[in-house]
Amino acid sequence: MVEKVIGSQLLQSTPREVRSSIYKINPIILNRWSPRSMTDEKLSYEELMSLFEAARWAPSSANSQPWRFIYATRDTEEWNTLFNLLVEGNKRWAKNAAVLIVVVSKKEFEYKGKVTPSVTHQFDTGAAWENLALEASSRGLYSLTLIR
Amino acid sequence: MVEKVIGSQLLQSTPREVRSSIYKINPIILNRWSPRSMTDEKLSYEELMSLFEAARWAPSSANSQPWRFIYATRDTEEWNTLFNLLVEGNKRWAKNAAVLIVVVSKKEFEYKGKVTPSVTHQFDTGAAWENLALEASSRGLYSLTLIR
Numbered sequence: 001m002v003e004k005v006i007g008s009q010l011l012q013s014t015p016r017e018v019r020s021s022i023y024k025i026n027p028i029i030l031n032r033w034s035p036r037s038m039t040d041e042k043l044s045y046e047e048l049m050s051l052f053e054a055a056r057w058a059p060s061s062a063n064s065q066p067w068r069f070i071y072a073t074r075d076t077e078e079w080n081t082l083f084n085l086l087v088e089g090n091k092r093w094a095k096n097a098a099v100l101i102v103v104v105s106k107k108e109f110e111y112k113g114k115v116t117p118s119v120t121h122q123f124d125t126g127a128a129w130e131n132l133a134l135e136a137s138s139r140g141l142y143s144l145t146l147i148r
Numbered sequence: 149m150v151e152k153v154i155g156s157q158l159l160q161s162t163p164r165e166v167r168s169s170i171y172k173i174n175p176i177i178l179n180r181w182s183p184r185s186m187t188d189e190k191l192s193y194e195e196l197m198s199l200f201e202a203a204r205w206a207p208s209s210a211n212s213q214p215w216r217f218i219y220a221t222r223d224t225e226e227w228n229t230l231f232n233l234l235v236e237g238n239k240r241w242a243k244n245a246a247v248l249i250v251v252v253s254k255k256e257f258e259y260k261g262k263v264t265p266s267v268t269h270q271f272d273t274g275a276a277w278e279n280l281a282l283e284a285s286s287r288g289l290y291s292l293t294l295i296r
Contacts, residue, residue: 023194023201026176026286029279034207046171053171058278059182061295105271120295123253126274127281130206131177134282138174147209147268 032137034144038096042074047139048099054135060124064109067125070102090146097144103129180285182292186244190222195287196247202283208272212257215273217280218250238294245292251277 019030052069060066072078074097082100083091094100105125109118118124133143167178200217208214220226222245230248231239242248253273257266266272281291 019205021201021205023198025198025202025205025283028174028176029202029205029283032205032207050171050173053169054173054177057169057173057177057180059180059281059293061293120270120274122268122270123274123277126268126271126276127278128274129271130275130278131282133207133275134279135173135177145207145209 028134028138032134033142035142038093038098038142038144040074040096041098043098043141047141048073050139051132051135051141055128055132058124058128058131060127061118061120062109062111064106064111064118064121064124065128066106066109066118066121067128068104068106070104071099073099086146093144093146176282176286180282181290183290186241186246186290186292188222188244189246191246191289195289196221198287199280199283199289203276203280206272206276206279208275209266209268210257210259212254212259212266212269212272213276214254214257214266214269215276216252216254218252219247221247234294241292241294 019033021030048071055067055069056065058065058067070082072082079100082102083094085102086094103125105121107118107121108115109121110116129145136143167181169178196219203215203217204213206213206215218230220230227248230250231242233250234242251273253269255266255269256263257269258264277293284291
């Protein structure tokens with residue numbers, strides 16, 4: 001599975017959605033959302049590493065951690081490589097992003113010395129991605145997932 | 149995809165793991181963990197609904213929300229039905245749980261009136277589950293995922 005995802009800062013003036021939940025939930029979960037536009041503000045290296053650190057703490061089958069993240073920050077050669085993987089219609093959402101991240105999951109895992117197909121690699125990777133998105137949200141950063 | 153999952157309260161006397169992250173992350177992400185034993189304390193209906201509410205706010209492809217949760221609380225007939233779906237080796241972890249939850253994802257979704265296979269149903273459902281697990285964790289509740 002390959003996903004293209006983008007984490008970036010939201011335009012300060014963009015109005016926040018007014019959200020209310022039926023049952024009380026933690027505000028960091030309620031306030032995570034996927035904006036359609038991004039500013040071109042940069043992320044610091046520390047900030048970016050905190051996002052991946054959050055992903056790393058997600059649960060996974062037999063703690064296999066099947067997620068891998070390929071990223072490129074703006075104004076690098078690699079950014080263009082990832083940007084050009086996006087379908088045309090999605091490029092406009094991504095062009096001002098601070099970072100592009102490709103989320104990949106490993107289809108097999110080694111358990112007790114034996115390589116077996118993982119039935120949960122996508123599920124586990126979705127959980128890791130959500131940790132990343134929530135960590136971003138709790139820092140006032142926003143993320144948008146674009147499917148290839 | 150079908151997963152058996154359990155949310156329940158952790159034995160108060162169970163020592164917490166001492167966790168530290170390399171890069172700073174939100175404590176609710178760092179402190180979520182999967183205990184191996186559960187107390188038999190009950191969850192209130194409101195509390196349980198807050199867990200599902202958290203799941204509901206997860207992002208998904210075209211906002212398709214492909215996750216479905218089948219749950220049973222302890223001391224109900226339905227609890228036995230879900231409990232008996234567990235493989236023998238996992239029953240000991242689940243027997244004192246307050247609630248058993250089966251996580252299911254929908255493999256197809258309707259987009260612009262057309263039913264199409266979803267390539268991200270497991271990924272999206274993993275994200276929803278992680279929201280549920282983090283909401284639980286932020287309430288001092290703990291969850292454990294058992295694969296069928």
